[in-house]
Amino acid sequence: MMHAFTNGLPELLILRKLSAGELYGYQLVSEIAKAGEGRIKFSEGCVYPVLHRLESKGILATREEEVAGRLRRYYRLSQSGKKRLAQLLDELQAVNRSVDLIGGVAHAL
Numbered sequence: 001m002m003h004a005f006t007n008g009l010p011e012l013l014i015l016r017k018l019s020a021g022e023l024y025g026y027q028l029v030s031e032i033a034k035a036g037e038g039r040i041k042f043s044e045g046c047v048y049p050v051l052h053r054l055e056s057k058g059i060l061a062t063r064e065e066e067v068a069g070r071l072r073r074y075y076r077l078s079q080s081g082k083k084r085l086a087q088l089l090d091e092l093q094a095v096n097r098s099v100d101l102i103g104g105v106a107h108a109l
Helices: 002-007 009-018 025-035 044-056 079-108
Strands: 060-067 070-077
Touching: 009 025, 009 044, 009 070, 009 079, 025 044, 025 070, 044 060, 044 070, 070 079
Parallel strands: none
Antiparallel strands: 060 070
């Protein structure tokens, strides 16, 4: 489970940020870096493929708007996206419990 969770970290952080409201791709990159105080950074090259995959699965909904002559795509959670975020947060809690258990064993040694 841990391997699956760490592979899903960009997805989790993207969905978590979008749970507060819609954002466009570059905003997501910036918001994640800001929220992670520089400790967690994803490049646009990492974020956009995840966004496209989530959109194709119906986890994200989008709308487009022209800004300064360019088309900007805004992303938001769909109902499926809200369920997926809840699933990922449950996985995070399970990982945290496992880490606590392992830490308890380490302290006992």
